[in-house]
Amino acid sequence: MVTVPGIALNNGATIPQLGFGVFQVPEDDTAAVVGHALDAGYRSIDTAAAYQNETGVGEALRDTGVPREDLFVTTKLWNSDQGYDSTMRAFDASVAKLGLDYLDLYLIHWPLPVRDRYVDTWRAFEKLYADGRVRAIGVSNFRIEHLRRLFDETSVVPAVNQVELHPGLQQAELRAFHAEHGIVTEAWSPLARGGTLDDPALTGLASKYGKTPAQIVLRWHLELGNVVIPKSVTPSRIRENIDVFDFELAEDDLAVIAELDKGARTGPDPDTFNLG
Template sequence: MSAVPSITLNNGVEIPQLGFGTFQIPPEETRDATLAALETGYRHIDTAQLYRNEKEVGQAVRDSGIDRSEIFVTSKLGNGAHAPDDALRAFDQTMDALGLDYVDLYLIHWPLPAVGDFTETWQAMEEMYRSGRAKAIGVSNFQQNHLRRIFDSGVVVPAVNQIEVHPYLTQDELRAFDTEHGIATEAWSPIAQGKVLSDPAITGIAERLGRTPAQVTLRWHIQRGDIVFPKSVTRERVTENFALFDFELSEGDMAEITALNRNERTGPDPDVFNPTP
């Protein structure tokens, strides 16, 4: 079993750099998929209220037989619960669904700048953190302007910013901003929903190294310092995505993949994404 490196967050909490994502995994498939990931060696599981599978993630953690302290669990606040009292209630609901005493990381899922004041939401997040039931708190899909408002109004600096990152959206400026302020960057949609896997640059590197395009792309993330959590319900693919630590990309390979950037999103633009509940 390959050893997954950890990254130390700004409050001293250790987070495995490779995790298992549960976005778009139906609830009825989530327990078994998560158990397969844990059996493979993953110790970092990412879920959210919006995914509607927190209960099944918690069940898998309990059924795995692995000590709770060895598994890093992340969840995220639903978009309809940004008012401080709503956020606190939603966090209680998440904890009840997971059936765990604490969550390792809890995130504001989207800033929703036109829906409400996310700085007030952040104050509720800080309360969750002080309670000890969230070992670390952070944000997801926050841009520089959103983060600056958090810095100006809050006490706790977010530990993590989970954003869309892949070779077609390298996010170099935002990642550098995160690093400058001690915020770890997590990459969602790390293979651009599969779009990058047929790119000639990536397939060429994969063929030369005897690896799959997905492994090459995920290894690019790892060497850049991203925290990444690919998702799959296929055990073979779950295992394949875990085999990232017995090879390296050269500086030339890294530069060739980074040069693929098109500033092309697969998901919404956080500056304009403002769904109402």
């Protein structure tokens, strides 16, 4: 079973660098899928209220023999629950579905700048953190201007910003800003939903290293210093995605992948996304 290294957050907590995402995993399948991931060595599980599978994640956590202190559980506040009081209620609902006494990481799922509630929402996050109900707080899909506003109007710097990031959308400016301010970059859609895996550059590197294109991309993320949360429902692919700690990419091969950046999103634009 693979052991995943950790990355220190800005408050002293540690997050596993490679975790398991459950976006679009059906609720009825979630417990079994997360169980496979835990058996393969994953210790970080990433869900969200919007995924409607927190209960299934909780079932898997109850059934596993892995001690709670060895697990790192993340969920996210959905857009319709932004605002101070509604955030507190939504947090209670999420931890109840997960069957947990505390969360390891709680994220604002989207900034929704047009609604202008994310600062009040963040103040609720700060309260949850101060009360010890969550070990770290962070955001998702925030741009630099959204982060700067939190810096100016609140007290706690987000520990994590989870954003779409893959070879086709490398977010170099945002990653540099995170590094400057002690924020860990976490990549969702790290494989671009498979959209870049047939690129000749990646298939060529896969042949060179005796790995799959997906493993090449995940290794690239790790060497950039990203936290990464690949998702699969297939047991063999779940094991394959965590089997990326026995090789390193050469500098010139990292440069090859750097050339694949097209600024191309597979998901919504954070400045305009307003669902929920």
